[in-house]
Amino acid sequence: MIPFLDLKTINKQYQAELKEACARVIDSGWYIMGKELDAFETEFADFCGSKKAIGLGNGLDALALSLRAWKELGKLKDGDEVIVPANTYIASILAISENNLTPILVEPDPATFNLTAEGIAKSITPKTKVILPVHLYGQISPMRDIMQLAKQHNLLVLEDCAQAHGAMIDGKMAGTWGDAGAFSFYPGKNLGALGDAGAVTTDDDKMFDVLSALRNYGSHEKYKNKFKGVNSRLDEIQAAMLRVKLRHLQSETQARQQAAKLYLNGINNPLITLPEVVNSEGHVWHLFVIKVNERDKLMSYLKENSIQTLIHYPIPPHKQDAYNEFREMVLPKTELMHEQVLSLPMSPVISSHELCKIIEILNDWKN
Numbered sequence: 001m002i003p004f005l006d007l008k009t010i011n012k013q014y015q016a017e018l019k020e021a022c023a024r025v026i027d028s029g030w031y032i033m034g035k036e037l038d039a040f041e042t043e044f045a046d047f048c049g050s051k052k053a054i055g056l057g058n059g060l061d062a063l064a065l066s067l068r069a070w071k072e073l074g075k076l077k078d079g080d081e082v083i084v085p086a087n088t089y090i091a092s093i094l095a096i097s098e099n100n101l102t103p104i105l106v107e108p109d110p111a112t113f114n115l116t117a118e119g120i121a122k123s124i125t126p127k128t129k130v131i132l133p134v135h136l137y138g139q140i141s142p143m144r145d146i147m148q149l150a151k152q153h154n155l156l157v158l159e160d161c162a163q164a165h166g167a168m169i170d171g172k173m174a175g176t177w178g179d180a181g182a183f184s185f186y187p188g189k190n191l192g193a194l195g196d197a198g199a200v201t202t203d204d205d206k207m208f209d210v211l212s213a214l215r216n217y218g219s220h221e222k223y224k225n226k227f228k229g230v231n232s233r234l235d236e237i238q239a240a241m242l243r244v245k246l247r248h249l250q251s252e253t254q255a256r257q258q259a260a261k262l263y264l265n266g267i268n269n270p271l272i273t274l275p276e277v278v279n280s281e282g283h284v285w286h287l288f289v290i291k292v293n294e295r296d297k298l299m300s301y302l303k304e305n306s307i308q309t310l311i312h313y314p315i316p317p318h319k320q321d322a323y324n325e326f327r328e329m330v331l332p333k334t335e336l337m338h339e340q341v342l343s344l345p346m347s348p349v350i351s352s353h354e355l356c357k358i359i360e361i362l363n364d365w366k367n
């Protein structure tokens with residue numbers, strides 16, 4: 001079986017470094033908010049090219065606490081509208097509703113799976129306060145156009161970078177275009193911890209300051225609580241794991257880009273639509289997502305041929321029970337996408353032999 005993603009093999013490459021880092025934390029006797037986190041925050045901010053990075057418990061909190069920080073800073077209030085792609089992973093939308101803000105679901109460009117400035121512009125109302133672009137599957141959104149639009153309308157921009165560590169456009173990385181970038185380091189992400197973790201990048205000292213309290217019960221100083229905060233800290237062990245993984249991120253990204261190139265050049269079955277690449281440095285290939293009409297048939301055919309695939313995502317957020325209020329919405333592009341998308345095996349450790357086999361089997365598929 002060619003697995004969709006083999007985390008064990010990915011992390012085994014760095015076994016010695018990971019074990020050493022883990023031992024260092026165990027021996028230090030200090031497990032929460034210490035040197036490893038400080039060092040990781042600095043290293044991750046440097047990697048992205050942002051002034052600050054702040055470690056948090058997970059990616060959902062990175063999104064939700066960013067919005068919360070803007071509320072605490074008086075930039076947002078209950079009921080304000082946040083523009084978000086309708087085809088995103090539900091976490092982007094949960095972060096909005098958790099803050100009593102109103103998600104405005106906008107259809108993406110079906111070719112790139114991302115929002116466009118034109119699509120966003122049509123949905124702006126006097127209540128719109130935030131644009132939340134999601135760099136889906138690893139491809140950065142058209143950030144120059146989006147930032148220009150945001151400036152015109154005086155809107156905040158929160159980038160959901162959970163799938164796009166290191167993706168660039170016009171030489172500038174995901175997480176440094178908007179007012180803040182929210183990252184997840186869930187184990188399966190391009191930069192993955194060995195457990196849950198997340199971070200926010202920002203150039204805004206005030207926002208950084210509020211976030212540093214929010215993640216720790218709303219407190220900057222022990223037993224003095226400025227905000228009704230939460231407990232969402234990135235622990236020392238995970239920070240140490242992430243410092244190791246960050247050193248290898250660039251070469252892992254190159255391996256993903258190499259794999260994507262083989263797929264893009266090799267797959268020529270007319271029944272399959274390949275993903276559109278806007279610029280080659282802009283895509284870090286968290287997922288390689290094709291579109292096909294008889295998706296479920298292709299998925300079973302690949303399974304019969306020992307190739308594991310997944311669907312990202314089978315049900316759009318507005319059709320989820322959790323969002324009954326959106327049930328009647330009609331979003332034809334998004335709904336069609338959810339019927340057609342299929343994610344092929346993609347990882348930094350997939351071999352060219354495996355890729356060639358997948359390409360051959362895909363090209364042999366007849367409906």
Ligand SMILES: *Cc1c(COP(=O)(O)O)cnc(C)c1O
Nearest residue numbers: 058059060089091092162184186
């Ligand atoms: C994974 C993911 C999240 C949530 O990150 P967690 O660390 O799992 O909470 C948010 N948005 C997108 C687009 C994601 O892929």
